[in-house]
Amino acid sequence: MGIELDAATAIDAYLQQHETKSLLRFITCGSVDDGKSTLLGRLLYDTKLLFDDQLAALEGDSRRHGTQNGELDFALLVDGLSAEREQGITIDVAYRFFSTDQRKFIVADCPGHEQYTRNMATGASTADLAVVLVDARKGLLTQTRRHTYICGLLGIRHVLLAVNKMDLVEYGEAVFRRIEADYRELAAQMGVPHVTAIPLSALRGDNVSSRSQQMAWFGGPSLLQHLETVQVARPASALGFRMPVQWVCRPDQGFRGYAGQVVAGSIAPGDEVVVLPAGVRSKVARIVTADGDLHRATDGDAVTLTLADERDISRGDVIAAASQPPQVADQFAAHLLWMDEAALLPGRPYWLKIGTRTVTAQITEIKHRVDVNTQARRPAKRLELNEVGYCNLSLDHAIAFEPYAQCRELGAFILIDRQTNATIAAGTLDFALRRAENIHWQHLEVDRVARARIKGQQPACLWFTGLSGSGKSTVANLVEKRLHAMGYHTYLLDGDNVRHGLNRDLGFTEEDRVENIRRVAEVSRLMVDAGLIVLVSFISPFRSERRMARALFGEGEFLEVFVDTPLDVCAQRDPKGLYAKARAGEIKNFTGIDSPYEAPEDPELRLDTTGTPVDVLAQRVIETLLASQEEKPQTPR
Known part of the structure; x- marks a missing residue:
């Protein structure tokens, strides 16, 4: 009985020790073939964290896919995709958990290829330390600069420079010292203040989990020893209490709580708080957790707050110290890493998600593009895949925020495509525009x-909307003429006419087409606000911009009329001779020829001008308009 009690006590003590160990999140990054996956696999092997079946699978995989002539290929432990094993490269971010007696670790093995830079940024966004690998034979490469720049941009303050494959340079100290000096100079340029350099051989195990006898000239720790002991705690924040509301907890009529994770500062019952962006004030009544109420909650605690007063608070709001609140704004300067195959176009609406809040956002201006290979600033009108830009952002609602340098949780955001729901960019807020x-x-x-x-x-x-030559201007003109005769107050905005004035500075690139429609949509909204029936006749080739225009109006105020005329018919009509010039190469970016037209998916009205007289089509538009107005009560937005 006593032996069983002793065993139970020992197990409890072990579990308690494991729970209280600190956690380090780090990434491995660097150029292709620098040995990132091999290093991580060696760490798992040396720390005896592999089961027998994993070792057996590794031996079999090493014979089939390995690159080490039948010996264990540790990279296969983390290169899980078949394409990765076939090509011998890392493509996706591979996350692994492991622990030692001193610490717990979550590591993200990041790809080295330039085309997967977005994957690397994903891994770095939550890391406290980066292990940057450099092949001792090659020294610093372009990807070394690229990854270090992204680490600095995403706030990683600690870098472990792992000069790998020292066995291939005969463990030469001079080689290591030269690379170390070059990298320290680079890190200083990138704003990374803490660098520890370690020479190693991931394949042979030198200086990975223990000191190597092959490099007696190196007096520093092994890589694992450094990971176990490095202190990566961020400097004590001067920010007051901040907690984004993740969920409003209402199990019954007698309880209303606001759940979330404290991201800065601390809070106690009785403290005065302000709810942003609304700006309403109250006091904390209770701090509720699954284990009972707390006397104080601090940074990192997941809690539910109840307030002394009934307040209108919802997901995405930020509860903060009333004496030291965060800023609230709707326009910002921000760094942006573009992660989509389709280019970023200023003026196009996207969803922006920051913390627990989602709003509509537009990039109003790209100040410059950053060449992440040289850090030079380049002019740009768009951002392509994996490019970094410094931009101005405009949101449709104000948000509570902190500069990313002061608080990751309230300064980091992602952009989401409104049509596909795909994450297309990651960014960091710098400051609110004055x-x-x-x-x-x-x-x-x-x-x-x-x-x-x-x-x-x-x-x-x-x-x-419709192709050039579809007949949309002809139909719109006749509709306005009849509405005017019926006593309605109207105005017709035609694409060609507007380009003589308001939009005369715009060309026909995708960026200019987006801005063309943005301006016209805003003018149309003002005309509707003035009480007019406004008719807009524009090609407006992109669904995204037509949806943006629709969102500016109240329910039932926007009717999309698709003048659906086939391209070959439009080209035969060619009233302005534009199709002939486009096909001859005299006009670039012409819709339907070398620039796409995205047909409406669900317009309120579809018109076929190939077999129906124009006056019949115009009457159909008027009947649709009047029918929609009979159904809609006239109320202010």
Whole structure:
């Protein structure tokens, strides 16, 4: 009985020791074939964290896929994709957990190829330390600079420079010292303050888990010893309490709590807080956890707060110290890493997710593109896959934030494509634009309802879209003529006419086409606000911009009219001779020839001009408009 108690006590003590060990998140990165996966596999092997069946599988995989002439190929432990094993490279980010007596670790093995830079950034976004591998034979390469730049951009302050494959340079100290000096100079340029350099051979195990006899001239720790002892705690934050609300907890009518993780500062019952961006104030009543109420919650704690007052708080709001609140703004300067095959186009709407809040965002300006190989600033009108830019952002709602350098959780964001829901960019907020502080909404006594009432009509936007030559301007012109005769107040915005004035500075690149529609959509919204029925006749080739335009209007105010005329018919008509010039190469970026047209998927009205008279089509548009207005009560937005 006593032996069983002693065993139970020992197990409890072991489990308690494991729970209280610190956790280090780190990444391995570097250029192709520098040995990242081999190093991580060697670490797992040396720390005896592989089961017998894993070792047996490794032996079999090494014979089939290995590159070490039948010996164990440790890279296969983390290169899990078949394409990775076939090519001998890392493509995806491979996450692994392991632990020693001193510490627990979560490591992300990141790809080295330039085309997978976005994968590397994903791994670095949550890491506290980066292990940057350099092949001792090659020294610093372009990817070494690229990955170090991204580490610095994403706030990694500690780098372990692993000069690998020292066995292939006869363990020469001079080689190591030269690479170390070059890298320390590079790290200083990139804003990485803490660098520890270690010479090693991942394949042979030299200086990986223990000191190597092959390099007696090196007096530092092994790689594992450094990982176990390095202190990566960020400097004590001067920020007050911050907690983004992840969930409003309402199990019954007697309890309303706000759940989330404390990302800065501390809080105690009785402390005064402010809820942002609304700015309402209250006091903390309780700090609730699954293990009972706390007297104080600090950075990293997951808690549920109850407040002394009933407040309108929802997911995405930030509860903060009333005496030291974060900033609130809707326009920012930010660094952006573009991660999508399709280019970033300024003016196109995306979803921006920061913490637990999601809002609509637009890149209003690309200040410059950063050449991550040389860190030179280059002018740019778009960002392509894996490019980094410094941009201005505009949001449709104000958010509470902190500069990324002060708080990752309130300064890091992602952009999401509104059509595919794919993550297309990752970014860091730098500061709020001063212009946002100088612009406020001015209250106007006469609103849209009053303007519409005096005209005796319900305002609306009729958005005609279709290829050049489809007949949209002809139909729109006839619709306006008939509405005018019926006593309606209208205005027709035609693509060609607008380009003589408001949009005369724009060309026909994708970027300019996006800005063309953005401006017209905003003007159309103002005209509807003035009580008019506005007709817009633009090719507007991209679904994203048409959806952006629709989002500016109230329900039932926007009718998309797709003038669906086949390309060959439009080209035969060619009223302006543009198709002939485009096919002769005299006009570039012409919709339907060398620039795409994305047809509407669900327009309110589809018109076929190939077999129906124009006056019949115009009457159909008017009937659709009047029918939609009968169904919609006239209320202010």
